Amino acid sequence: MRTSTLGLAVGAFLFVLPIPGTFVTGALLVVVAAVARYR
Numbered sequence: 001m002r003t004s005t006l007g008l009a010v011g012a013f014l015f016v017l018p019i020p021g022t023f024v025t026g027a028l029l030v031v032v033a034a035v036a037r038y039r
Contacts, residue, residue, distance in 0.1 A: 007033030 007029055014026030 002037070004033045004037035007036065 011026045011029030011031075011033055014022040014029060017023075017026070
């Protein structure tokens with residue numbers, strides 16, 4: 001599994017957690033992983 005794929009998966013997981021703060025962290029992680037993957 002590529003690092004960017006793992007980052008997308010973890011970011012999506014954090015994005016849907018109902019814990020304050022994980023929404024923003026998950027969204028940022030998804031964006032960073034997507035940029036790393038398609039760069």
